[in-house]
Amino acid sequence: MTAVPPSFSDPVRAGPPPLRTGSGTEAPEAAGSPVPPRPTAEGEPLRRSGCRPRRRAPGTDPRAEPSDTLRFLRSWRAAPLQVAAIAPSGPALAALITSEIGTRHAPVLELGPGTGVFTRALIARGLAPEDLALVELDDTFAGLLRTRFPEAQILQMSAARLRGLSLFDGRKAGAAVSGLGLLSMSPRTVMAILSGTFAHLRPGAAFYQFTYGPRCPVPRPVLDRLGLEARRIGGTLRNLPPASVYRIARRPSAPQGPFAQHGH
Ligand SMILES: C[S@@+](CC[C@H](N)C(=O)[O-])C[C@H]1O[C@@H](n2cnc3c(N)ncnc32)[C@H](O)[C@@H]1O
Secondary structure, X not given: OOOOOHHHHHHHHOOOOOOOOOOOOOXXXXXXXXXXXXXXXXXXXXXXXXXOOOOOOOOOOOOOOXXXXXXXXXXXXXXXXXXXXXXXXXXXXXXXXXXXOOHHHOOEEEEOOOOOHHHHHHHHOOOOHHHEEEEEOOHHHHHHHHHHOOOOEEEEOOHHHOOOOOOEOOEOEEEEEEOOOHHHOOHHHHHHHHHHHHOOEEEEEEEEEEEOOOOOOOOHHHHHHHOEEXXXXXXXXXXXXXXXXXXXXXXXXXXXXXXXOOOO
């Protein structure tokens, strides 16, 4: 599982940081209405250079969706090991974990999408929402994903139960992206998640997993048992906490046996 480091959880105990809504609470000048400079006691206008907020590109304003952070905090408080993070991943990690995926990989499977940060990055890379299957255990997140990505296939269930499901009318996926907190799961559950997911992946397809830890979050015996290999494709310090991404794929010599679909 991707553990929440103690320093990361402390602010939560102290209560969530104040969130700015950006909806009518700014000073008038921040909202765009010019306000005459206030005179000083000496009669000189007080210049407040540097007070005007910098303009950001659309979609990059961290105040734009404060409710996602609140949603994460609430879900984390209710099930900390399951949610495994107190805030959604940032855009740098979303860009890294999807960096090797393009339209040729459609359809794509996503595990533990939360509020949909990686989903958005996949769509930004050209994937059509209808070519995405999103597997999310938390009912609040699953409901949010249905609203945000109505054309995607949303499965509210554990990713450990993927084996035997029919996902894309029998088509196999070209990649899987996982935001699951594998470090808090038992090796048995991790095994079920990986073997079930690879049963839905075509030959040569990879499973992308992030972690806040120093090594691949899939235990070595699980990789060996399933004939998989893991390679770190990069890391980013521009995420809280900093994170790495691993590409997990079948070893060239591995038989397809462990991943054969059962039940249909
Ligand atoms: C660390 S959060 C990552 C969320 C999102 N991908 C992100 O990076 O912001 C882990 C997510 O996995 C979900 N989750 C945990 N266990 C799961 C399971 N067994 N099957 C499917 N989703 C699960 C949680 O509800 C949560 O949304």
